[in-house]
Amino acid sequence: xxxxxxxxxxxxxxxxxxxxxxxxxxxxxxxxxxxxxxxxxxxxxxxxxxxxxxxxxxxxxxxxxxxxxxxxxxxxxxxxxxxxxxxxxxxxxxxxxxxxxxxxxxxxxxxxxxxxxxxxxxxxxxxxxxxxxxxxxxxxxxxxxxxxxxxxxxxxxxxxxxxxxxxxxxxxxxxxxxxxxxxxxxxxxxxxxxxxxxxxxxxxxxxxxxxxxxxxxxxxxxxxxxxxxxxxxxxxxxxxxxxxxxxxxxxxxxxxxxxxxxxxxxxxxxxxxxxxxxxxxxxxxxxxxxxxxxxxxxxxxxxxxxxxxxxxxxxxxxxxxxxxxxxxxxxxxxxxxxxxxxxxxxxxxxxxxxxxxxxxxxxxxxxxxxxxxxxxxxxxx
Amino acid sequence: xxxxxxxxxxxxxxxxxxxxxxxxxxxxxxxxxxxxxxxxxxxxxxxxxxxxxxxxxxxxxxxxxxxxxxxxxxxxxxxxxxxxxxxxxxxxxxxxxxxxxxxxxxxxxxxxxxxxxxxxxxxxxxxxxxxxxxxxxxxxxxxxxxxxxxxxxxxxxxxxxxxxxxxxxxxxxxxxxxx
Amino acid sequence: xxxxxxxxxxxxxxxxxxxxxxxxxxxxxxxxxxxxxxxxxxxxxxxxxxxxxxxxxxxxxxxxxxxxxxxxxxxxxxxxxxxxxxxxxxxxxxxxxxxxxxxxxxxxxxxxxxxxxxxxxxxxxxxxxxxxxxxxxxxxxxxxxxxxxxxxxxxxxxxxxxxxxxxxxxxxxxxxxxxxxxxxxxxxxxxxxxxxxxxxxxxxxxxxxxxxxxxxxxxxxxxxxxxxxxxxxxxxxxxxxxxxxxxxxxxxxxxxxxxxxxxxxxxxxxxxxxxxxxxxxxxxxxxxxxxxxxxxxxxxxxxxxxxxxxxxxxxxxxxxxxxxxxxxxxxxxxxxxxxxxxxxxxxxxxxxxxxx
Numbered sequence: 001x002x003x004x005x006x007x008x009x010x011x012x013x014x015x016x017x018x019x020x021x022x023x024x025x026x027x028x029x030x031x032x033x034x035x036x037x038x039x040x041x042x043x044x045x046x047x048x049x050x051x052x053x054x055x056x057x058x059x060x061x062x063x064x065x066x067x068x069x070x071x072x073x074x075x076x077x078x079x080x081x082x083x084x085x086x087x088x089x090x091x092x093x094x095x096x097x098x099x100x101x102x103x104x105x106x107x108x109x110x111x112x113x114x115x116x117x118x119x120x121x122x123x124x125x126x127x128x129x130x131x132x133x134x135x136x137x138x139x140x141x142x143x144x145x146x147x148x149x150x151x152x153x154x155x156x157x158x159x160x161x162x163x164x165x166x167x168x169x170x171x172x173x174x175x176x177x178x179x180x181x182x183x184x185x186x187x188x189x190x191x192x193x194x195x196x197x198x199x200x201x202x203x204x205x206x207x208x209x210x211x212x213x214x215x216x217x218x219x220x221x222x223x224x225x226x227x228x229x230x231x232x233x234x235x236x237x238x239x240x241x242x243x244x245x246x247x248x249x250x251x252x253x254x255x256x257x258x259x260x261x262x263x264x265x266x267x268x269x270x271x272x273x274x275x276x277x278x279x280x281x282x283x284x285x286x287x288x289x290x291x292x293x294x295x296x297x298x299x300x301x302x303x304x305x306x307x308x309x310x311x312x313x314x315x316x317x318x319x320x321x322x323x324x325x326x327x328x329x330x331x332x333x334x335x336x337x338x339x340x341x342x343x344x345x346x347x348x349x350x351x352x353x354x355x356x357x358x359x360x361x362x363x364x365x366x367x368x369x370x371x372x373x374x375x376x377x378x379x380x381x
Numbered sequence: 382x383x384x385x386x387x388x389x390x391x392x393x394x395x396x397x398x399x400x401x402x403x404x405x406x407x408x409x410x411x412x413x414x415x416x417x418x419x420x421x422x423x424x425x426x427x428x429x430x431x432x433x434x435x436x437x438x439x440x441x442x443x444x445x446x447x448x449x450x451x452x453x454x455x456x457x458x459x460x461x462x463x464x465x466x467x468x469x470x471x472x473x474x475x476x477x478x479x480x481x482x483x484x485x486x487x488x489x490x491x492x493x494x495x496x497x498x499x500x501x502x503x504x505x506x507x508x509x510x511x512x513x514x515x516x517x518x519x520x521x522x523x524x525x526x527x528x529x530x531x532x533x534x535x536x537x538x539x540x541x542x543x544x545x546x547x548x549x550x551x552x553x554x555x556x557x558x559x560x
Numbered sequence: 561x562x563x564x565x566x567x568x569x570x571x572x573x574x575x576x577x578x579x580x581x582x583x584x585x586x587x588x589x590x591x592x593x594x595x596x597x598x599x600x601x602x603x604x605x606x607x608x609x610x611x612x613x614x615x616x617x618x619x620x621x622x623x624x625x626x627x628x629x630x631x632x633x634x635x636x637x638x639x640x641x642x643x644x645x646x647x648x649x650x651x652x653x654x655x656x657x658x659x660x661x662x663x664x665x666x667x668x669x670x671x672x673x674x675x676x677x678x679x680x681x682x683x684x685x686x687x688x689x690x691x692x693x694x695x696x697x698x699x700x701x702x703x704x705x706x707x708x709x710x711x712x713x714x715x716x717x718x719x720x721x722x723x724x725x726x727x728x729x730x731x732x733x734x735x736x737x738x739x740x741x742x743x744x745x746x747x748x749x750x751x752x753x754x755x756x757x758x759x760x761x762x763x764x765x766x767x768x769x770x771x772x773x774x775x776x777x778x779x780x781x782x783x784x785x786x787x788x789x790x791x792x793x794x795x796x797x798x799x800x801x802x803x804x805x806x807x808x809x810x811x812x813x814x815x816x817x818x819x820x821x822x823x824x825x826x827x828x829x830x831x832x833x834x835x836x837x838x839x840x841x842x843x844x845x846x847x848x849x850x851x852x853x854x855x856x857x858x859x860x861x862x863x864x865x866x867x868x869x870x871x872x873x874x875x876x877x878x879x880x881x882x883x884x885x886x887x888x889x890x891x892x893x894x895x896x897x898x899x900x901x902x903x904x905x906x907x908x909x910x911x912x913x914x915x916x
Contacts, residue, residue, distance in 0.1 A: 002663055002664070020386065020389065020390060023693065024692075054625075055619050055625030055626055056619060056620055056625075056647070057619065057620070057624070057625040058625070059692075060393070060395060060688065060692070061688060061689070061692050061696075062618065062620045062685075062686070062688045062689040063618070063647060063648070063689055063901075063902065064692075066689060066805055066901070066902040066906055066907065067689075067690065067691040067692070067695075067805045068805075069802050069803070069804060069805050069906070069907075070804050070805065074802045075802055075803055075804050076801060076802070076803075076817070076820065077801065077802060078799065078800045078801060078802070079800075079802045079907060080646060080648070080652060080655070080656065081646055081647045081648055081652075082644065082645070082646055082647075083619075083628065083645055083646060083647035084644055084645050085626055085629060091644055095644065095656060095659075098656075098659050098660060098663070099659060101663065102659050102660075102662035102663060103662075104659060104662070120470045120471060122468050122470040122473075123470040123471050123472060123473075124625050125625065126470070126472075126473075127624045127625060128472060128624070129472065130472055130473050130474040130475060131467070131473070131474070131475045131479065132470070132473070133463075133465055133481050133495070134465070134468070137463055137465045137481050140463030140465075140481075141461035141462055141463050141481075141482075141483065141560065142461070142560065144461070144462075144463065145461065145508075145559065148508075190466065191464070191466060192465070192466050192468075193463045193464070193465050193466070194463050194464040194465075194503070195463075196463075233642070234642055234643065234644060235640045235641065235642060235643070236632060236637055236640060236641055236642075236643040237637055237638055237639075237640040237641075238439050238440075238632060238633060238637050238638050239629060239632070240491065240492075240494070240560065241439055241440055241491070241638060242429045242431075242440075242490035242491055242557075242558055243490075243557050243558065244560060246560050250639065250640050251640035254639075254640050255640075366626065366629050367629075369629075369632075391693075391697070393692065393696065393697060395688065397620075397623075397680060397684060397685060397688070398680070398681070398684070399623035399679045399680050400678070400679055400680070401623070401679065402583065402584075402585055402678075402679075404585055404586045404587050404590060405585065406590075435587075435589070435590075435633070436586070436587070436589075436590045437589065437590060437593045437633070437634070439632075439633035439634075439637075439638070440638050442593060442596075442597065442607070442634065442636045443593075444590070444593055444594065529587045530587070530622075530623075530624060530627070530630065
């Protein structure tokens with residue numbers, strides 16, 4: 001029987017296009033210090049550090065966690081660097097949780113970050129070559145296929161873009177916080193990767209997120225309510241092969257099925273109070289609602305259209321503003337788990353979903369081929 | 382005493398050179414391209430045809446080799462696309478919007494990803510369009526763009542794909558092999 | 561099941577490596593396909609039984625962001641699998657898989673590591689791993705740093721240049737019996753000492769070679785390990801520890817983190833049949849052996865170690881494979897395998913292996 005794992009501290013940096021007010025160590029410590037303060041613990045209390053980020057070409061340093069060992073408080077401790085593309089923040093959380101659940105450590109610090117202003121993310125995504133397609137270019141054909149197959153009206157993507165940026169106005173750490181955004185401003189923004197427009201796409205952010213994970217005793221002794229890790233799961237599939245369906249990847253379907261099963265969830269739409277899903281491009285909200293069986297085939301966009309995924313709706317998605325408002329690439333997956341934790345701890349402040357007790361966190365990466373999901377609860381079961 | 386922001390930022394330009402060795406599998410593929418032939422590998426186990434050939438079938442996890450070579454057509458179906466507006470970054474040379482499309486060649490089970498479609502207005506691009514390769518003249522073909530990791534595609538042999546004028550493909554012929 | 565083997569006991573039950581070469585003409589995935597298949601075959605399981613897969617590699621080594629993604633094509637990732645990856649040597653992928661197996665809900669895990677150092681110039685590449693504010697701009701390369709370490713060691717009097725040459729000679733001699741090693745042969749210590757320095761006091765042969773290669777192993781838990789293998793190599797303990805990055809902040813003549821990791825892994829200083837130490841520079845083998853306090857009579861790097869074959873991102877995993885091989889063939893009962901990450905032994909993993 002695995003040890004229970006609790007989230008007792010969450011810390012985020014203020015995300016921005018350029019955090020040139022801090023060095024990389026400074027950026028990390030901003031998030032780490034906030035998480036430790038939340039947990040009322042010190043670095044000396046941490047047994048091990050798990051760290052994740054996107055490809056090192058984004059900052060130009062190979063395995064930067066090595067030079068950051070001091071800033072992470074990792075000297076004398078185990079340090080694991082996870083790298084699973086865009087899902088990395090989620091798998092970082094999961095690897096950290098496993099260390100507690102298997103009773104190897106009692107308190108683990110999970111950190112994920114990106115200081116991509118120090119490099120150039122578009123250059124990185126292009127592999128340093130000309131005519132890069134960016135992440136949006138890879139996903140756009142699949143998004144087009146979703147729109148055609150589902151018959152979704154074009155304004156659905158714009159609605160997600162507006163919702164997330166307005167939600168972000170209630171999140172003091174978010175990067176893009178635009179209260180003035182409307183469907184019209186989204187529709188009129190430049191086309192980047194047809195059919196995705198500029199305002200339907202995530203920003204490029206600098207920032208970090210840190211989470212303190214403890215065992216059951218640590219969760220019960222925490223100064224503020226803990227979030228309990230009910231279930232986690234990871235799944236990966238090949239990125240390109242004959243017969244692949246990247247619009248509704250099988251790995252995503254199986255990953256959510258696994259995490260629901262482990263958490264005893266039979267009706268995700270009814271039994272999950274809030275979801276933080278990795279939506280870097282607007283249409284991924286309806287696509288993941290379907291891709292993780294929260295909505296039936298062709299029904300995801302209707303949840304958006306009806307307002308159900310608004311902060312005050314029946315199934316709030318990304319009350320934090322999501323990746324559309326903040327995308328420090330390596331951090332974003334962990335931010336989903338951190339925000340899910342804040343929700344069930346009742347500590348999400350202005351973007352709190354009332355009565356949230358069960359939250360879904362999801363991160364994906366690569367050619368929509370890597371998935372890391374988790375269910376967090378207010379009470380252990 | 383405060384420090385000016387420009388004094389806090391140091392530019393460190395790094396240049397790293399990598400030597401990419403084409404495996405025999407890709408060398409033979411390149412030989413075919415010079416001759417205007419597109420040659421893939423058929424998996425001996427599941428019989429699927431991979432273009433470009435990888436030297437293995439990732440589904441069956443078995444190696445494939447010269448004995449598994451199969452020539453495919455240079456005509457096929459446009460199965461997916463987007464139009465990309467270039468953004469500036471170090472090394473970027475593209476300035477105008479360009480098409481990034483997938484084409485399933487007749488005889489292949491995989492798609493060629495990252496091909497350009499020419500001769501079709503962007504707003505008329507659609508899945509199912511029958512297309513054919515627009516080859517570079519023989520004397521202009523070069524292997525310089527081929528890498529062992531798949532970047533660069535076949536663009537140094539085939540400039541783009543253009544519409545053939547045939548009726549659109551039946552969705553049944555490409556729905557399972559779009560991406 | 562014997563009384564001393566429980567459901568959280570995890571063992572190596574299968575492994576494979578390709579011979580390390582100066583330059584492979586195949587892609588990294590092509591190298592991995594037969595290696596992974598061979599490891600699974602040796603373990604005697606069906607690919608579909610594998611409960612978790614974890615790999616180690618380095619994007620910058622391969623030469624592009626997200627480079628590790630393509631390696632998934634060798635891992636049988638369809639239908640979807642539970643899988644993860646570390647931007648570290650495969651030894652840490654093994655660590656993550658070991659942690660995952662402790663949950664008790666799955667019985668087997670696949671681990672692999674790979675790298676093609678031939679694609680770049682190591683002395684140009686690895687400076688990018690250094691502190692970008694204080695070290696990288698100086699242009700110090702790994703061999704220069706190791707040279708500083710070597711000089712510091714010589715200055716303590718705990719080793720001489722001859723000792724370093726003897727490490728190299730023993731490595732090459734041991735490698736004669738290792739079909740996967742790259743540099744092997746009988747070399748005369750005086751002849752080695754007559755060679756010019758490349759980074760005083762280090763000579764060319766004091767540096768591990770440039771190698772391409774891949775390795776994989778299969779872990780199994782408790783009862784399942786027993787079913788699969790006559791004599792599994794049980795992981796009795798495994799731990800890893802980090803030190804500060806800047807060379808000036810630590811004593812380069814000892815490896816405090818290795819000693820700590822060994823202690824935490826449960827090494828009590830007792831007899832060992834074999835110690836496979838991941839030392840890409842000859843002086844580091846001396847440092848590691850001294851810091852671990854290896855007993856007299858321990859066979860150090862019978863495989864030839866990283867001086868005979870230095871597949872970056874797999875060399876640490878291969879130390880564990882080589883130690884496991886000797887447990888599994890009955891020639892050893894207790895083995896210690898070590899892996900290092902970063903330069904100047906900044907981060908170290910120790911794995912204790914036993915036959916039952």
